Amino acid sequence: MKKSNKKTKKPIKKQVKKIVKNKKTSVNYISKHSSKESKIKIRYNRIIIFLIILFGILYLCFNYIKIPVKNIFISGNESFSDQEIIDISGLRNYPSVLSFTNYQVEKRLEKSIYIIDAKVEKKFQKIYIKITENYGLFYNTSLKKSVMYNEETTNELLNIPLLVNHVTEDVYELFIDKMKLLDKSIIDRISEIKYDPNLVDEERFLFTMSDGNYVYITLEKIEAINSYVDIIKTFENKKGILYLDSGEYFETF
Numbered sequence: 291m292k293k294s295n296k297k298t299k300k301p302i303k304k305q306v307k308k309i310v311k312n313k314k315t316s317v318n319y320i321s322k323h324s325s326k327e328s329k330i331k332i333r334y335n336r337i338i339i340f341l342i343i344l345f346g347i348l349y350l351c352f353n354y355i356k357i358p359v360k361n362i363f364i365s366g367n368e369s370f371s372d373q374e375i376i377d378i379s380g381l382r383n384y385p386s387v388l389s390f391t392n393y394q395v396e397k398r399l400e401k402s403i404y405i406i407d408a409k410v411e412k413k414f415q416k417i418y419i420k421i422t423e424n425y426g427l428f429y430n431t432s433l434k435k436s437v438m439y440n441e442e443t444t445n446e447l448l449n450i451p452l453l454v455n456h457v458t459e460d461v462y463e464l465f466i467d468k469m470k471l472l473d474k475s476i477i478d479r480i481s482e483i484k485y486d487p488n489l490v491d492e493e494r495f496l497f498t499m500s501d502g503n504y505v506y507i508t509l510e511k512i513e514a515i516n517s518y519v520d521i522i523k524t525f526e527n528k529k530g531i532l533y534l535d536s537g538e539y540f541e542t543f
Contacts, residue, residue: 356386357386357387357415358384358385358386358387358415359381359384359385359386359387359415359416359417360384360415360416361415361416361417362376362381362384362416362417362419363416363417363418363419364376364419364420364421365418365419365420365421366420366421366422366423367421367423368423368474369404369423369425370404370421370423375399375419375421378398378399378402378405379395379398379399379410379419380394380395380398381395381417387412387414387415392410392411392412393410395408395410395417395419396408396409396410399419399421403424403438403442403444404423404424404425404438405421405422405423405424406422406423406424406439406440407421407422408420408421408422409421424438424439424440424442425438425439425450425474425477426438426439426448426449426450426477427439427450427451427466427469427470427472427477428450428451428452428453428469428477428483429447429448429450429451429452429453430443430453431452431453431454431455432453432455432456436448436450437466439470441466450477451477451480451481451482451483451497452481452482452483453483453484453485454482454483454484455484455485456485457485458485458492461485461487461492461493461509464493464509465485465493465495465509468509468512469512471512471513471516472512472513472515472516473516476515476516476518478500479499479500479501479518480497480498480499480500481498481499481500482497482498483495483496483497483498484496484498486506491508491510491535493508493509493510494506494507494508494535495507495508495509497515499518501522501529502529503522503529503530503531503532504530504531504532505518505531505532505533505534506531506532506533506534506535507534507535508535511534511535514534514538515534518532521538525540525542528540528542529542529543530542530543531543
């Protein structure tokens, strides 16, 4: 009898162990499956939120595109009128603020030989344009070209001083550099420039002024002519020749 009892107990213990194992695996499966579902739900929620935000941005952009430029503010222009700058910039019809970039407008302006640099800033419906103008230094009658401040040339005959004769190559390059030192208001007062070297100085020039006076000057002292108006006043506005190449001697006619 004792032997039969021992034999029946062994399979019961094995059966219990199997049942416990099955319960553990089922619990693990359920927990893993539920965690995967929760992760998928979280991802779907993120996608939905992203799409809502994207739709909102696109909606705002679509409506913003329709908003035209209201005001254009321009600074730095002396030779150009505000309307001329607006026309060159391509903003004449006050287009939508999103139909162009600052860079595009700057490049349109800088294509003009009369504009060295342009800066454009956009503030909602207001556009701010700041330009640095390029102006003529003199018209070279030998080459039949106007020489600009940035040393570019144009075939257009501008209202600038006429260089009436040939200048040697080495002096000519220095002459252009030195002309940049003159105030634009002084350049506007010069009607003709003649290369007129002497035995003392090969960089000597004669300027014919629009008021009827003449000025001898060397490239080394060329900045002295920026004080031309004040100097002439000391001679009671008489007409004659001002020698700035050697002091400030004035010889009346």
